[in-house]
Amino acid sequence: MSVEPLDPSTLPEHDNLPGNAHAYCVRLTGPLFVQTGRMIAHYPAGGGTIRFEPLTATSLGTLVAERFSSPLYSRDWVVANGQGHVLLGDRGYDINSYDLDEGNLTVRAANLLAFDAGLELKESIVPGFLTLIGTGRFLASSSGPVIFVEPPVRVDPEALVGWADCPAPALHFDAGWMGHFLGAARGALFGTRSGEERQYDFTGAGTVLLQSSERLREDPHALRRLEGEVRQLGPGALQQLQAVVQQQLAEHQQQQR
Amino acid sequence: MSWRLRTPRVLVVDLDGSRGSAVRARTGSMVACEGEVSFKDAGIGGGGGLRAALKQRVAGESLPLMEVSGRGSVHLAVEAGHVLLLELAGEVLRVESESLLCLSEGLRTDVAFTGLRGASSGQGLFTTSVTGHGRVALLSLGGPPIALRVTPRTPLVVDPDAYVGCLGEVRQSFVTDVSWRAVVGESSGEAFSLRFEGSGTVFVQPEERR
Structure with missing residues (x-):
């Protein structure tokens, strides 16, 4: 060419x-x-x-x-x-x-x-x-041409480009997954994801814009957002958060070994 | 010698066994081939000789090329990039080495110095020059290549991450905008840009290299 x-x-x-x-x-x-x-x-x-x-x-x-x-x-x-x-x-x-x-x-x-x-x-x-x-x-x-759809619709978060005129979406969890979640012990939660149990639920009048896929990047703002929210926590909650962070770090180190 | 685009992203080169039909192609770009085709590392300096190899070592502009010869046809593609075909008749093409897909026998490659840009090193300081008579195929990632004309009345500024190459009598300089520098380190913003003046054509791609 x-x-x-x-x-x-x-x-x-x-x-x-x-x-x-x-x-x-x-x-x-x-x-x-x-x-x-x-x-x-x-x-x-x-x-x-x-x-x-x-x-x-x-x-x-x-x-x-x-x-x-x-x-x-x-x-x-x-x-x-x-x-x-x-x-x-x-x-x-x-x-x-x-x-x-x-x-x-x-x-x-x-x-x-x-x-x-x-x-x-x-x-x-x-x-x-x-x-x-x-x-x-x-x-x-x-990613690919935009697809326009009208609510009511439930969409995959990665496929969502944006929305106009309708209210902000609610998070919807797949009923089968919810049943599993409620029945399972708290610790056994994370093995049960299909990747599609979390969806955005749009209602009302408006337009929802979708794309065919999203090449996900690590979100540089996730950390900054969390930092902002951490400031709202009291000493008890901070100690609990510290325990969670340490547990996560230990798991990461275990996986690398 | 016959080159054709099977799709906008796949170059097919037919080889008739003669020396003139042989090409140098980006190492690892062969996706399919038919017939008696041999692939050989183009050797030091991407076939540009010892002097070019030494300059590349110094410049950090690597040019991994393989010699493709024989009788048959080869399909060449890299990362689904669009292919841009150019015919050179003595002009100098300057191109980023990672944007070079294939060049015909008889074209010479060398490392060209494109200017000083302060202490920090990066892309665009050195580039690959292609000279002679023949055909060359360039890669444009993220979509069809964009050709932009530069004239004395219309200079052009390009983001180095989207820059592919340039053809003709264009002078390249670095624009280090002080205000841009302020955002470096906190985002992937352009720390500097390339300014082209003179007369010629500059090629850019819609995707920025990371």
């Missing part, structure tokens, strides 16, 4: 690259929030530069504080500012653009590539997901 070179005069203003679902081009017209590691190339226009500034050290501090309401994820995002075209990619996933008009949509944090300053970002109550509110555009990726 040979390809015809693209340049600023032939690149799309706000679309996937021609014949390439895995790369997207945005022409900057204002500040754009971009997740680090998703920018693959950019053409600065008119001899200028496009600045990618960390949220902690940007000249747009007020705007950022208003629009980016998530301390947990603030280190993973930058603000792009300037004139020109920015090309984005994400692990070879399919990339789609979404328009929100006074709406809200919640999306898996790892799959959100970029959003414009018309939208406001908040952390979802569901760990690992971010909610966008307002009017504007954002880019999200999915």
